[in-house]
Ligand SMILES: Cc1cc2nc3c(=O)[nH]c(=O)nc-3n(C[C@H](O)[C@H](O)[C@H](O)COP(=O)(O)OP(=O)(O)OC[C@H]3O[C@@H](n4cnc5c(N)ncnc54)[C@H](O)[C@@H]3O)c2cc1C
């Protein structure tokens with residue numbers, strides 16, 4: 001379970017901009033405008049952002065700062081955006097990408 | 113066409129931007145993150161004088177200074193490639209291409225991955241990811257975590273997580289696998305910790321740092337370590353135990369922890385399961401140098417600096433005309449050193465652009481980098497100064513080789 005930190009003992013509260021609604025895999029959630037998609041999803045207790053293209057295993061953030069590309073999602077039909085770098089906006093439609101067909105591998109399994 | 117483009121709005125880039133713009137140059141700073149400050153944003157630790165180094169405040173301050181100096185700062189924009197065409201550097205983003213005579217790479221550092229079985233499960237993240245989630249975005253990475261990897265960054269971030277009300281149940285070693293020998297070897301790790309010992313409020317480590325100096329005592333120290341470990345900032349640190357596997361179905365549910373021999377080998381039958389909902393991997397930092405590599409900069413591997421660094425001189429010039437480096441791309445150090453390096457790079461670019469009378473200030477700024485390094489509360493690598501010397505020597509060798517006889 002994840003939650004937001006509202007009363008940090010040292011750091012000042014962050015300016016939370018307006019609360020917005022967005023869709024993730026067709027379901028509606030709430031987050032704060034301008035925060036990274038990955039943070040908004042984690043605050044909604046969602047860790048799985050995509051399924052590995054080949055194995056189908058679930059993946060979430062790893063580096064959280066744009067280096068590893070583990071957090072790729074589709075936003076308003078644009079593919080391959082990094083959820084840790086992309087700021088949340090009102091009405092965003094976010095989709096986790098899934099397994100892709102692997103025709104060569106499948107062909108090898110039955111032919112080689 | 114800009115006079116100067118700076119890639120990276122971290123402490124090095126922002127300080128360079130303010131410095132050059134204040135000399136009257138037209139400056140563009142580009143960063144792919146949504147906030148300026150780079151990895152400084154997530155930093156939070158107590159200074160020796162008891163005040164806090166608050167990365168968000170420091171970042172805002174640097175951003176304001178760069179802004180007021182007239183530098184243009186463009187966030188949320190990734191640089192995909194750089195290329196020299198004649199005297200002009202071309203800087204490519206997804207949408208636009210920018211041009212400049214002086215290009216500063218201030219791209220910072222990245223975390224080395226350190227694979228552990230099960231590490232692709234959602235809930236496993238780098239220790240820096242947990243730092244950013246917690247301190248910058250104020251979302252808890254989870255309720256209860258285990259940190260794999262015992263090093264200065266892991267220890268500092270563990271204390272930050274605790275401060276924010278996130279439980280860290282343990283700092284442990286990764287299992288030795290041939291690739292990670294230094295990080296998995298209890299004796300080596302103890303050596304590393306001894307160098308940050310003065311930062312640890314735990315009396316145990318502080319005392320330990322006195323009597324554990326000679327190697328034979330270290331051997332004893334490790335063997336005598338209670339298997340239950342010791343506590344640093346109240347968090348159990350295990351140098352005799354290693355995580356052998358991360359468990360969970362769709363996400364992290366637990367780790368398997370086993371006792372290891374002083375040489376790092378697992379003792380059969382000692383495995384225990386520790387439940388947790390997130391795991392951090394602390395594999396250490398290395399300079400993020402891809403853009404310098406595509407530009408064709410000569411590199412040198414310097415372990416003391418965290419990996420391959422583009423060769424550069426004290427004025428932060430690389431071997432390529434009009435290409436400069438500052439900050440962690442030149443070696444892993446704290447943000448204060450990055451800020452000081454940014455000043456030198458900024459002055460050098462202004463001087464090369466034709467601003468007169470900066471020679472003394474450049475010399476002075478180079479000394480200030482040294483002083484800042486000497487005063488740093490801790491070093492990511494204890495021999496960082498030796499690393500800097502190696503770069504200087506390699507630079508001079510290269511220059512000498514290029515001189516016509
Ligand atoms: C995860 C992590 C945690 C750290 N935590 C600490 C800590 O707690 N204490 C400490 O003393 N030091 C810490 N450091 C070390 C840190 O690197 C330095 O303290 C300091 O921030 C370095 O400053 P910099 O300006 O060189 O780079 P950074 O602060 O890393 O800034 C570089 C900037 O460049 C941007 N960038 C990189 N590549 C591109 C590109 N291709 N296109 C556009 N933008 C790009 C990045 O988004 C980033 O904002 C940490 C480093 C990392 C990676």
Ligand code: FES
Pocket residue numbers: 060061062063064065066067068069070071072082083084085
């Ligand atoms: S988590 Fe690594 S790029 Fe987003």
